[in-house]
Amino acid sequence: MTDAVLGDLEPSAVRVRFPPSPTGLLTVGNIRSALFNWAFARHFGGKLVLRIEDTDTARNTAEGYRYTYDALRWLGLTWDEGPEVGGDFGPYLQSERMDIYADVVAKLMAAGRAYHCYCSQEELDQRREAARTAGQHSGYDGHCRNLSPEQVQAYVDEGRRPVVRLRMPDHPIVFDDLVRGEITFLPENLGDYVLVRANGYPLYPLVNPVDDALMEITHVLRGEDLLPSTPRQIALYEALADIGVGSGRTPRFGHLPFVMGEGNKRLSKRDKGSGLTEYVDRGFLPEGLLNYLALLGWSIAEDRDVFTMAEMVEAFDIRKVNSNAARFDPKKCEAINAAHMRLLPQEEFAQRMIPFLAATGVLPEQPSEEQLAVLRAAVPLVQERMNTLSESDEMLGFLFVDEDAFRVDPDAAAKVLTGDAHAVLDAAAKALADLGDTEWTTEAIEAALRASLIDGLGLKPKNAFGPVRVAISGRRISPPLFESLELLGREKSLHRLERARRTT
Ligand code: GLU
Numbered sequence: 259m260t261d262a263v264l265g266d267l268e269p270s271a272v273r274v275r276f277p278p279s280p281t282g283l284l285t286v287g288n289i290r291s292a293l294f295n296w297a298f299a300r301h302f303g304g305k306l307v308l309r310i311e312d313t314d315t316a317r318n319t320a321e322g323y324r325y326t327y328d329a330l331r332w333l334g335l336t337w338d339e340g341p342e343v344g345g346d347f348g349p350y351l352q353s354e355r356m357d358i359y360a361d362v363v364a365k366l367m368a369a370g371r372a373y374h375c376y377c378s379q380e381e382l383d384q385r386r387e388a389a390r391t392a393g394q395h396s397g398y399d400g401h402c403r404n405l406s407p408e409q410v411q412a413y414v415d416e417g418r419r420p421v422v423r424l425r426m427p428d429h430p431i432v433f434d435d436l437v438r439g440e441i442t443f444l445p446e447n448l449g450d451y452v453l454v455r456a457n458g459y460p461l462y463p464l465v466n467p468v469d470d471a472l473m474e475i476t477h478v479l480r481g482e483d484l485l486p487s488t489p490r491q492i493a494l495y496e497a498l499a500d501i502g503v504g505s506g507r508t509p510r511f512g513h514l515p516f517v518m519g520e521g522n523k524r525l526s527k528r529d530k531g532s533g534l535t536e537y538v539d540r541g542f543l544p545e546g547l548l549n550y551l552a553l554l555g556w557s558i559a560e561d562r563d564v565f566t567m568a569e570m571v572e573a574f575d576i577r578k579v580n581s582n583a584a585r586f587d588p589k590k591c592e593a594i595n596a597a598h599m600r601l602l603p604q605e606e607f608a609q610r611m612i613p614f615l616a617a618t619g620v621l622p623e624q625p626s627e628e629q630l631a632v633l634r635a636a637v638p639l640v641q642e643r644m645n646t647l648s649e650s651d652e653m654l655g656f657l658f659v660d661e662d663a664f665r666v667d668p669d670a671a672a673k674v675l676t677g678d679a680h681a682v683l684d685a686a687a688k689a690l691a692d693l694g695d696t697e698w699t700t701e702a703i704e705a706a707l708r709a710s711l712i713d714g715l716g717l718k719p720k721n722a723f724g725p726v727r728v729a730i731s732g733r734r735i736s737p738p739l740f741e742s743l744e745l746l747g748r749e750k751s752l753h754r755l756e757r758a759r760r761t762t
Pocket residue numbers: 277278279311466479480481484
């Protein structure tokens with residue numbers, strides 16, 4: 259297996275790349291590509307190159323670059339060469355490689371592997387239309403492949419500015435895709451394509467393969483949407499090898515399956531759930547999100563969904579990636595995240611909650627020892643109940659919020675603090691007030707409330723404890739009640755019961 263993937267390559271010689279554009283947006287599709295490249299590189303002990311495809315400078319913003327680096331770091335997808343890291347094959351921003359592309363194009367032209375095309379858009383359109391009517395293939399017809407010096411001069415005299423086209427081979431292009439097996443492209447479907455615009459602007463079909471060649475990339479793992487560009491990329495690779503640019507070896511390609519969203523349509527960057535920021539804000543764990551994204555095309559074992567990144571690296575095999583489109587399932591994504599929430603050591607869980615409790619203002623960014631002690635004691639009460647970290651505040655905010663800022667959710671009050679609730683709160687407050695500071699334990703609190711509300715008032719547990727829960731936590735759903743009362747402390751608990759009693 260491994261041999262088929264590596265050929266005669268040493269495992270540590272593996273070089274893969276992740277080449278995003280710095281648009282300030284990473285989608286789950288992008289991240290899955292980054293993840294599979296990262297796992298592939300780590301599995302073999304090779305290198306992951308981060309290259310920023312920013313030739314389209316109009317679309318790039320300073321924040322876009324920052325966002326890309328921060329997002330990959332947040333995910334833990336570290337790169338071995340690239341921006342902020344360096345490496346022997348830089349620069350790693352394409353915008354800083356313009357001279358390199360100009361030089362390569364000059365060499366391709368000199369060797370006859372690329373040529374100037376002077377056709378105007380109208381001429382191209384007309385001939386394409388005519389070809390279509392005649393039932394012929396409608397790609398570029400090769401009109402300018404072999405212009406005489408006089409014809410060229412005539413075009414130049416007319417003031418025409420040429421594009422540069424690659425001279426495509428006239429034989430089929432066949433390659434063994436690591437995911438999809440053998441794929442053949444026929445020459446009639448592969449017209450000579452444009453590498454450089456008339457204004458000198460180098461295009462993706464030029465710069466992406468040129469950089470892959472110069473950066474000695476050995477494997478290209480990317481989304482299936484890029485499959486149509488692969489035969490052109492291979493043709494350019496072969497031309498570059500012939501003129502001595504780059505490593506001279508064509509990389510192996512593996513095209514990762516489409517990711518489908520709602521209604522079985524390809525997930526687009528406009529769809530909800532497609533952008534990384536949403537997951538960061540919702541308090542996903544990077545390892546939970548990555549685990550789910552790994553399942554979009556790959557699995558570690560038939561009956562197993564949850565695994566660590568270390569386990570993925572160990573087991574990852576690009577040959578086992580499924581070529582069928584994968585369905586993005588937001589519910590499953592959250593469930594996988596929840597499983598990773600449960601796997602965290604308690605102290606780690608507490609630490610990861612802090613930024614989310616700080617974001618709503620109930621905890622400072624550096625909590626006091628006292629606050630940390632409460633947080634640590636609360637973790638076992640909530641760790642099994644939370645799916646994402648953004649639930650931290652609704653789960654535990656009531657333990658830390660300032661008494662002045664504490665509010666009962668109006669909806670909870672309307673539903674629970676009505677009818678008999680006043681009498682219930684009255685009895686609860688009396689029973690709890692009898693407990694001294696040193697008796698304020700979960701067991702004693704439970705015994706006192708049961709004696710007073712269940713045995714004394716003859717209430718059902720739901721009717722007895724519901725009002726108490728809303729009064730002290732402000733919500734209908736909270737961590738277990740008696741433990742919550744213990745953690746909240748005697749003074750605050752009695753104060754909140756009293757407040758609720760007055761308004762009920
Ligand atoms: N910059 C391209 C993209 O983000 C790179 C595609 C590739 O992997 O070749 O779509």
